Each structure stands twice: as structure tokens, then as C-alpha cells.
Amino acid sequence: MKTLIEAARRWRLPLVCFLWMFCLLGLLARRRYETFLTANFLPILALAVMALLPMTLCALLRRASPRFGAREALATAIVLLPLVYIRHADGITLGASALQTRYVGTGALVNRNGSSADLAVPEDTSLLTLFLDADKFEGKDVTLVGMLAKGNPQVVELLGEKRPLIFRFVINCCAADAAPIALVLEGNVADSMRDDDWIEATGRFRVRKVDRFELLVLEEATIRPTAAPSQPYLYSLW
Numbered sequence: 001m002k003t004l005i006e007a008a009r010r011w012r013l014p015l016v017c018f019l020w021m022f023c024l025l026g027l028l029a030r031r032r033y034e035t036f037l038t039a040n041f042l043p044i045l046a047l048a049v050m051a052l053l054p055m056t057l058c059a060l061l062r063r064a065s066p067r068f069g070a071r072e073a074l075a076t077a078i079v080l081l082p083l084v085y086i087r088h089a090d091g092i093t094l095g096a097s098a099l100q101t102r103y104v105g106t107g108a109l110v111n112r113n114g115s116s117a118d119l120a121v122p123e124d125t126s127l128l129t130l131f132l133d134a135d136k137f138e139g140k141d142v143t144l145v146g147m148l149a150k151g152n153p154q155v156v157e158l159l160g161e162k163r164p165l166i167f168r169f170v171i172n173c174c175a176a177d178a179a180p181i182a183l184v185l186e187g188n189v190a191d192s193m194r195d196d197d198w199i200e201a202t203g204r205f206r207v208r209k210v211d212r213f214e215l216l217v218l219e220e221a222t223i224r225p226t227a228a229p230s231q232p233y234l235y236s237l238w
Helices: 002-029 039-061 070-089 096-102 127-132 153-159
Strands: 141-149 165-171 179-188 198-210 213-225
Touching (some): 002 039, 127 179, 141 213
Antiparallel strands (some): 141 198
């Protein structure tokens, strides 16, 4: 027992620094940090790795053994706990369950000043593009990629019936502030598909008023399964 305590005193600080540095390097190597953060955090994470390297070396070269007890053990566990979460959450994205608590069903940012007459629909139209410039795409055929949600309770409450949604989350800085953009799908939707399946949906885009809300709708929609994009989130422009 005494040997373990001595080893903890000697190696606790360098081990904590090394594990955090190793984790951040792994996130940077394959851009896995984009599961949680926008690309703007790349230089910050790189600086963190650069700062951890000398901290690890200083901890290794330190001659005096710092105190170690229950308090220090608890503090170490708290500092390392986020690494467990990062490991567990690798590759996991927000889906239909998060949509139920964050979707408000409105087209709050509909642009009322645009004109759709002279706008060609781009091939890379996204849910964010439609949300920001809804009037410009009114009545036009569009093709979108997103996740599928069936039986969303907010949609059932607004429409009085189940309607599937195609959705993606938009983030400003990190997954914690993610907000969903969703379109109601009307048309030929395969019953065999499940929540959180990635789909490509094609149909006619409409903004429809329901009570005091504006719903974004894809009329005569047809969907097919598709591969998940390399980046599941959309990024805000502000």
C-alpha cells in the first residue's frame, strides 16, 4: 500500500498532463474534436497541447514528491473524468432524442425581403440555407441531406398528426449550444426507416403558417437512405 501511495505521489501530475495531451493529440489528428466543437477551436487545442508538453516535462523532472491523499485522489478523478466522456462520446452526434427537447418548429429567421424570381437553387442547398432565406426558396424543388425523426411530439401537437422530419443541428461554438433546423416531410416516406437514419430528401419547399407558428415543409417529398456526412453539424454564419 505504501508503495502505491509513493507511486501516486511521483506519477500523478505527469500522468494527468500526459493523458490530456495524448487525448487532445488524438482529437486533432483525425479532427475528431468536431464532434463537440467548431473548426475555430483548432488553434486553441493546438496551444493546449503545446502548453501541456512542458508541464508534463516539469512534472517528470520535479524532485520533491507532492502530497497525496483522499483530497488529491478526488481532484485527480475529477480532472480525468472528461477524458472518459470524450472516449465514450467519440463519433456520437445529437439525434432525434435531443430534437424533442430543442425543436421549436418555427421559421423565425425567414427573410421577408428577398425575391425568389431570379435565384437558381444551388446543388449544395442545406437546411441552414433554407432557414435563413426561406422566402427565396418558396415553391422550389430542393434536395437536402439530414437525419430522420418520426413522431416528434411538437409536430403532433401542432398538426394533430404524426409527420416525419428531416433535421440537422446548427452549432455556433460547441454541441452544447446546438439548435435544430427541421423540415416536415409530406409524401412518400418509407416506414421501414428509423429515427436518426441519414436520408436524402427531395421535394417542393414551402413555409406554412400553423396558428402563430411557421413550419418549414417539404411537399411531395421522396426520401432515400444515404451515408452520414463527414461533418454531421452545420455551422452558423455569425
